[in-house]
Amino acid sequence: MSENISREFDSQTHQFNATNAAKALDRLVDSDAGLFFENLFKLTNDNLIDVLLELSNKSFRVALNRLSPQRVHNAMIGTPSDVMTDFLQRLERLDKTNSKQLRALMSEKEKSEFLELSQYDASQAGAYMQTEMLSATLDNTMQDVKNSVLAFRKEEPYSFIVKLFVTDEERIFLAALNFSDLILYEPQQTMREIVRELKPHHPLSVRPTTRVEEVIRLFDEFDLSVLAVVDEDGVLKGCVLYDDIYELIQKFNTDQVYKLAGLDDEAEDESFSSAQRMRLVWLLINLGSVFAASFVIDSFKETIASYIALAVLLPLVSALGGNAGMQAMTVTLRRLTLGEIDFSQSWPVLKKESAIVLVNGLVIALSVAAVSYLWFEDETLALIIGIAMFVNLFVTGGLGALIPLALKKVGVDPAIASSIILTTTSDVFGFFIFLYLAREFLS
């Protein structure tokens, strides 16, 4: 095995790929500790923090046990502030001793920056803000800007400077300028003149406490590349960049998909036991809901005992109702998440979803009735299962659309609660209508 992770450069771009390097180290940690450390020690200061952040919890702990705090501190210099904050928070969580030693080496400025940025949780813009950016005041000249670029390039020869942030003397954020426009101006011209001439749009900005969903929405709707973060007085604090948005959108989507299945994104990443516990909670909630369905069946047990075909057909009622409802629910939930609809559009959404289950419910009900008739040769039973299927599909289809809209309206996260409410209703109502009709009309 001759993996040389310090050379984990993309064949196409010759750029270092931290994700792949971390994956390779994760594979080595159990199989070949010697090679793990050899490759770890070969990482450059530019790459070390990025790779550490991508490691599994286990490799992260193993790595930090052998890296000296000095080495880690050296690597922190030149790392963007948001990445550094993520790293320090992970270290704090996974390895308290090392975290203390590292903090002892940090300058007052580093510590206060960390304190400032770590006060925001993962649902707030501040958690994704970096404080490194190029800014100028109205009185700065193009020559000053050039000097800033040169100084910045000494530390970071390749990173992409998206825009120049212009503020007044009090650092109140005024404009974000494109460097493509700045190449047109002479060294002695001031930002005041340039802003006057370019007449840039009144720029967008958010607070560090702005919710992440809102940040994603702004990037998406206005095709933003960078977004300024300002405090309550409008003072420029930092910025959120396009590449954070790629990750945020993925994370946000993972979160939504996981909630539907009763999973917790953070618990799954955290450890075996927290993932297992969160999943168990969901299974126990489901258990309660299915017992409710069992009680319905129990209350019709005499009817079932006389017509055992009823027991054979019961799974059809709950499964098909659940599926048709889940289709309506998934569409509604997704459109809610993407901000395409809200509670005020309940009526058109409900109309459309009901129309679809009206047609599909009819086709499914007729199919089930036909198969049941051929199977059990009992037209009353076929009629009853047909009617029960149709009513159940129609009701759960409508509910599938209504439940997420209503939950969102009352402030409950629809991704967590919608599916459990839907399946419970579908089972309880479906079994009841089917068995009730059977008791009344089969004799």
Added chain:
Amino acid sequence: MSENISREFDSQTHQFNATNAAKALDRLVDSDAGLFFENLFKLTNDNLIDVLLELSNKSFRVALNRLSPQRVHNAMIGTPSDVMTDFLQRLERLDKTNSKQLRALMSEKEKSEFLELSQYDASQAGAYMQTEMLSATLDNTMQDVKNSVLAFRKEEPYSFIVKLFVTDEERIFLAALNFSDLILYEPQQTMREIVRELKPHHPLSVRPTTRVEEVIRLFDEFDLSVLAVVDEDGVLKGCVLYDDIYELIQKFNTDQVYKLAGLDDEAEDESFSSAQRMRLVWLLINLGSVFAASFVIDSFKETIASYIALAVLLPLVSALGGNAGMQAMTVTLRRLTLGEIDFSQSWPVLKKESAIVLVNGLVIALSVAAVSYLWFEDETLALIIGIAMFVNLFVTGGLGALIPLALKKVGVDPAIASSIILTTTSDVFGFFIFLYLAREFLS
């Protein structure tokens, strides 16, 4: 109602918001046609195409029926080529007559650009490529670049020029330069000198036929803001921008979530009848799968007739097995989609998922056995349902992890097929093990 959509500017940024304008028009199309057209006609050429693209199919048709082809053609000038292609494709799909009239007005250059871009389908990079960009050859000077920026700004006063693409005389793509670095050079300096001094990374590029997943991966892993698209000879054809990626990630995620519930993203957008038909196909597949479970129950009907409690407990077996399996499946599917795992990591994934269902299966089995005992006061029945629950949860948990990995390995889209295979297995196997044990040991 005094909605003035031509003024649908964001209060924070004073920038026009096409999404909101389209939503407002969609609301008006049924309620107040006069106001719909009044606002439609007020849209500027800069905004018209963007808003039309965001309208519902219905509003789109109504709008195009009244807008003159000349008006639409004027608005197309200055619209990025990828947006224009999307628009022309939608028009072709929804309104053939108008599409013909508009094409008659297009120049040869516009037509050939449309033909070129429309040959790529939504799964290929070419569909998201725009041909408008700033490029220079090695012999161009900074003054030439300044002139290009000035010319570009006449057409597009505000749009963000991300990078300068440098090619050789044959338009072979060589480098993507940051304008923040270009401000440091003098008017007479050539790109050849500047590239030699800046030593930019060997730049990433894709082909127009590169799959969208790969494009998303590159933007995400390398934090790209723009990605060059080149042909097989390396000739620069266009570029994909960061803001397309926001949309692509969302679309890709919607697609995945929809497939799990048997929905088709495009069919849902298309029309009522195509959405309804695609959903029906899924319900019919499910119907077949549930009938398989019914046959299992049918083959044990004598046992059920003697112990009617079995019918009461049946929903527990299928629902809990399905849920535990769905948790393992969702996690595995998501990690597959994000490229975190592949088939070679089946063993560690399976080990982890099995360990979780081992613990959770035990807790659930004990809970169900305890409740059943209290309910039916029959220790054999309690033991049997407990064992059946445990075995079924353990098996479906493992399968939930294995099925997506195996499907991906053999080239079947795991998002489409995983859930149906899982629920069928969970129902058929779960019912069988429960009823078999009951027949053998209850007497």
